Amino acid sequence: MSVVVIHNQSDEGRSALEAGIREAESRGAELVVVHALSGSPDTRAQAQELAAVETAVHVLAPDARVEAALPDPDATSTLLTLVDKVDAELVVIGSRHRSAVGKFLMGQTVQRLLLEIPVEILLVKSR
Numbered sequence: 001m002s003v004v005v006i007h008n009q010s011d012e013g014r015s016a017l018e019a020g021i022r023e024a025e026s027r028g029a030e031l032v033v034v035h036a037l038s039g040s041p042d043t044r045a046q047a048q049e050l051a052a053v054e055t056a057v058h059v060l061a062p063d064a065r066v067e068a069a070l071p072d073p074d075a076t077s078t079l080l081t082l083v084d085k086v087d088a089e090l091v092v093i094g095s096r097h098r099s100a101v102g103k104f105l106m107g108q109t110v111q112r113l114l115l116e117i118p119v120e121i122l123l124v125k126s127r
Contacts, residue, residue, distance in 0.1 A: 001089040002030040006079055006113065007066075009056065011126040012094030019124045020092040021061050029089060031064040033057045034082040036075035046070070076112045083117055092122045 005020035007013050017033065024031035035053050037046055054066050067086060071078045083091055093113060114121060 001027075002032045002086050003027060003090045003092065004083050004086055004088040005031070005033045005092045006083075006094070007033045007035040007053065007057065008094075009053065010094070010096075012096050012124075014056075014060075014094070015124045015126040016092045016094030017057065017060055019122060021064075023090055023092060023122065027089070031061055032086045032088070033061070033064050033066045034079055034086070035066065035068040036071045036078040036082075037068055039071050039075075076109045079109075079113065080116055083119075088117075088119050090120045090122060091117050092124060094124050094126055096126050 003020050003024040005016050007017060020031055020033070023029075033053075035050075037049055040046055040049070050066075050068050053068060057064050057066055065086075067082050069078050069082060091113075093110060095110060110123075114123070
């Protein structure tokens with residue numbers, strides 16, 4: 001079993017990664033970071049994006065496994081497929097502070113993930 005962090009290059013992604021590291025250590029589980037690539041058709045840009053993600057992750061979690069894929073047909077579906085692939089026991093997702101309207105209309109990606117991920121979810125607010 002593993003602790004999965006839904007990753008993006010943001011403060012929310014970093015907060016989720018930090019919480020995921022703590023959870024993986026406390027559970028004695030593997031840490032897997034999943035990232036939906038931007039979808040650039042340029043293979044060089046894809047490789048650069050993946051290298052940047054791996055570098056950012058390995059600074060905080062050198063033993064973490066990074067799983068990434070191009071979104072097909074969209075980033076949310078890709079993330080759900082990656083989470084299913086790695087046998088997760090917990091999924092950690094970062095979120096940012098939102099206004100009252102923003103809370104009501106939570107980002108579609110996060111909302112879909114919360115509704116469709118079939119395991120425990122830890123939603124972490126960024127600082």
